[in-house]
Amino acid sequence: xxxxxxxxxxxxxxxxxxxxxxxxxxxxxxxxxxxxxxxxxxxxxxxxxxxxxxxxxxxxxxxxxxxxxxxxxxxxxxxxxxxxxxxxxxxxxxxxxxxxxxxxxxxxxxxxxxxxxxxxxxxxxxxxxxxxxxxxxxxxxxxxxxxxxxxxxxxxxxxxxxxxxxxxxxxxxxxxxxxxxxxxxxxxxxxxxxxxxxxxxxxxxxxxxxxxxxxxxxxxxxxxxxxxxxxxxxxxxxxxxxxxxxxxxxxxxxxxxxxxxxxxxxxxxxxxxxxxxxxxxxxxxxxxxxxxxxxxxxxxxxxxxxxxxxxxxxxxxxxxxxxxxxxxxxxxxxxxxxxxxxxxxxxxxxxxxxxxxxxxxxxxxxxxxxxxxxxxxxxxxxxxxxxxxxxxxxxx
Amino acid sequence: xxxxxxxxxxxxxxxxxxxxxxxxxxxxxxxxxxxxxxxxxxxxxxxxxxxxxxxxxxxxxxxxxxxxxxxxxxxxxxxxxxxxxxxxxxxxxxxxxxxxxxxxxxxxxxxxxxxxxxxxxxxxxxxxxxxxxxxxxxxxxxxxxxxxxxxxxxxxxxxxxxxxxxxxxxxxxxxxxxxxxxxxxxxxxxxxxxxxxxxxxxxxxxxxxxxxxxxxxxxxxxxxxxxxxxxx
Numbered sequence: 001x002x003x004x005x006x007x008x009x010x011x012x013x014x015x016x017x018x019x020x021x022x023x024x025x026x027x028x029x030x031x032x033x034x035x036x037x038x039x040x041x042x043x044x045x046x047x048x049x050x051x052x053x054x055x056x057x058x059x060x061x062x063x064x065x066x067x068x069x070x071x072x073x074x075x076x077x078x079x080x081x082x083x084x085x086x087x088x089x090x091x092x093x094x095x096x097x098x099x100x101x102x103x104x105x106x107x108x109x110x111x112x113x114x115x116x117x118x119x120x121x122x123x124x125x126x127x128x129x130x131x132x133x134x135x136x137x138x139x140x141x142x143x144x145x146x147x148x149x150x151x152x153x154x155x156x157x158x159x160x161x162x163x164x165x166x167x168x169x170x171x172x173x174x175x176x177x178x179x180x181x182x183x184x185x186x187x188x189x190x191x192x193x194x195x196x197x198x199x200x201x202x203x204x205x206x207x208x209x210x211x212x213x214x215x216x217x218x219x220x221x222x223x224x225x226x227x228x229x230x231x232x233x234x235x236x237x238x239x240x241x242x243x244x245x246x247x248x249x250x251x252x253x254x255x256x257x258x259x260x261x262x263x264x265x266x267x268x269x270x271x272x273x274x275x276x277x278x279x280x281x282x283x284x285x286x287x288x289x290x291x292x293x294x295x296x297x298x299x300x301x302x303x304x305x306x307x308x309x310x311x312x313x314x315x316x317x318x319x320x321x322x323x324x325x326x327x328x329x330x331x332x333x334x335x336x337x338x339x340x341x342x343x344x345x346x347x348x349x350x351x352x353x354x355x356x357x358x359x360x361x362x363x364x365x366x367x368x369x370x371x372x373x374x375x376x377x378x379x380x381x382x383x384x385x386x387x388x389x390x391x392x393x394x395x396x
Numbered sequence: 397x398x399x400x401x402x403x404x405x406x407x408x409x410x411x412x413x414x415x416x417x418x419x420x421x422x423x424x425x426x427x428x429x430x431x432x433x434x435x436x437x438x439x440x441x442x443x444x445x446x447x448x449x450x451x452x453x454x455x456x457x458x459x460x461x462x463x464x465x466x467x468x469x470x471x472x473x474x475x476x477x478x479x480x481x482x483x484x485x486x487x488x489x490x491x492x493x494x495x496x497x498x499x500x501x502x503x504x505x506x507x508x509x510x511x512x513x514x515x516x517x518x519x520x521x522x523x524x525x526x527x528x529x530x531x532x533x534x535x536x537x538x539x540x541x542x543x544x545x546x547x548x549x550x551x552x553x554x555x556x557x558x559x560x561x562x563x564x565x566x567x568x569x570x571x572x573x574x575x576x577x578x579x580x581x582x583x584x585x586x587x588x589x590x591x592x593x594x595x596x597x598x599x600x601x602x603x604x605x606x607x608x609x610x611x612x613x614x615x616x617x618x619x620x621x622x623x624x625x626x627x628x
Binding site for chain 1: 419453454457460462463482483486487488489490491493494495497499501503504505506510513514515517518519562563566574
C-alpha cells in the first residue's frame with residue numbers, strides 16, 4: 001500500500017503536468033469511446049430497428065433490397081398465401097410504399113398547393129411498419145398519420161386529400177379523401193419525413209398498382225432459425241429476394257463499412273495518442289528520478305516494486321483520464337448523434353452512436369492498457385540502468 | 397572492552413580479496429579500484445578517505461554489493477556477493493546493508509516515517525510493526541517530533557538523519573555512507589558524526605567514504621585511497 005501512496009502522491013508533485021496528461025488522455029479516451037460506439041453502433045441499431053416489430057425475414061422483388069428500388073412483387077396476395085403455407089412461417093405482412101401528394105390550402109395546379117408524403121399500404125391486422133400512439137388502425141377510408149404530419153395541426157377525425165403524382169387529366173381518378181383515424185410512430189421513417197399509412201388495397205388503387213407489394217415482412221415460428229428458414233424459402237421461391245434480418249444487417253454493414261473503417265482508424269489513432277502521451281509523461285517523470293531510482297535499488301528495493309510503482313502511477317493517470325474521457329465521449333457522442341440523425345434517407349430510429357456497457361469497458365480497458373504499456377518502456381529502461389554508474393552521475 | 401563487544405568485533409562482516417573494478421569511459425579503460433583487500437568486523441567504524449576520483453565511492457559500492465568487481469571476491473557476512481544474481485544481491489542489501497548517500501535520496505512525497513518504512517515494507521513487515529520500528533528509529537536519530545514531515549519541510553541535516561534511519565530500517569549489521577556530510581554544514585556534520593559514533597557504540601559496523609576530515613578522525617580507523625589503491 002505504501003507503494004500506491006507513493007505513486008498517487010508523485011502525481012501531485014507536478015499537478016499541472018498531471019492535469020495536462022489527464023486531459024490529453026481524456027480527449028483520446030473520449031475519441032476511442034466514440035469510435036467504438038460508432039464502429040458497432042450502426043449495426044446494432046439497424047438490427048434492433050429491423051427486429052423491433054417482430055418480423056425476422058424480409059421479402060422483396062428478386063435482385064432488390066427492401067425499398068431499394070421502385071420494383072414491386074406481383075400477385076402479392078398469392079405470394080402471401082404461398083409464404084404463409086410454408087413450414088416455419090407464422091405470419092406475412094405485405095407492404096406497399098409510394099410517394100403521394102397531400103393537398104393543402106395553398107395554390108391550385110396539379111402539384112401546386114401540395115406537400116409530398118410517403119404513404120405505406122398495409123394490412124392493419126398484420127403490420128410492422130408503425131406503432132399507434134393514439135387512435136385506431138385505418139379502415140378503407142382511413143389514414144394513420146405520423147407525428148411529423150400531426151405536428152402540422154392535423155388531428156384524429158380531420159380529413160385529408162391524398163393524390164398520386166401524375167398528369168392533370170388523371171388527377172381525379174388518383175385522388176382520395178381520407179379521415180385521420182390515428183397518429184403513429186413510423187419505425188422506418190427518416191428524419192423530417194412525413195409518413196402515413198392506409199390499407200394496402202386503398203394504396204394499390206390510388207397508385208394503380210393492383211395486388212402488388214413493395215415488401216413482405218415475415219414472422220417465423222418461435223424456435224426456428226431465421227437464416228435456415230430464409231435459405232429454404234429462397235430455394236422454393238427463386239423469383240423473390242428473401243433475407244433474414246441478420247443478412248440484411250450484414251449487407252448494410254458492407255455498405256456502411258466506411259464508418260467502421262473510419263472508427264477503426266480514429267480509434268487506433270486515439271490509442272496511439274494515449275500511448276505517446278503517457279509514454280512521454282512517464283519518460284519525463286522517470287528521467288527526473290533516475291538518481292532516486294538508483295538509490296532505491298541500492299537500498300534493496302526490488303526492480304519489481306519500483307516498476308510496479310511506475311505502473312500504478314501511470315494507471316492512476318489513466319483511470320482519472322478514463323473517468324473524464326468516458327463522460328466526455330458520451331457527451332460528444334450525443335452531440336454528434338444530433339447532427340447525424342438528419343442524415344438523408346436513413347430511418348431516424350437508426351443511431352450512429354449506440355451506448356453499450358461493453359463498449360465503455362473496451363474504451364476504458366484500451367486506454368488503461370495503452371497507458372500502462374507506455375509506462376513500461378521507460379520504467380524498464382530505468383530499472384536496467386547500472387546502479388553504481390547512475391549514483392556516480394547523480395552524486396556530486 | 398566487554399566480552400560481548402569483543403565477541404561481536406570478531407565477527408567478520410566484510411572481507412574483500414584483491415578486488416578490482418574497471419570500466420570503460422568514452423573508450424578509455426578506467427581502473428577505479430586496483431587490487432584492494434580489506435576486512436570490516438562487527439562493531440568497526442572505518443573511514444575511507446582520499447581525493448576525488450580516488451575510487452572511494454566505487455569501493456563503497458563494491459563493499460555494499462551495489463556494484464560487482466571486475467575481479468576478486470567480496471564476502472558479506474560470509475556470503476560471496478559476487479556470485480549472486482541481481483535480485484539476490486538486492487535482497488541481500490535490503491536485509492544486511494544500510495546505505496546512506498550524500499544527497500539523501502529520500503522520496504519527497506512521503507513523510508519521514510513513510511520513508512523509513514519503505515525498506516521494511518519491501519522486506520514484508522506488517523504495517524503496525526514497521527510503523528513502530530520507524531518511529532523508534534526516527535526518535536533514535538533525534539527526529540521523534542518530525543515523523544509526519546516531508547523531506548522538503550526539514551533541514552538538510554534532518555534529511556540525512558531520516559536517511560540514516562531508513563538505512564537502519566531492517567537492522568543491518570553494516571552501514572555504508574558515501575559522503576554523508578557532503579551537503580551539510582560544519583555543525584550539522586559534527587552532529588552526524590556523533591550519530592554515527594552512537595550507532596557504532598550500539599554495535600552497527602560503519603564504513604564511510606568521505607572528504608570530511610572531522611568525520612574521518614571520529615572513526616575508529618581510517619584508510620586512505622589514492623588512484624584506486626590503499627596507501628599504506
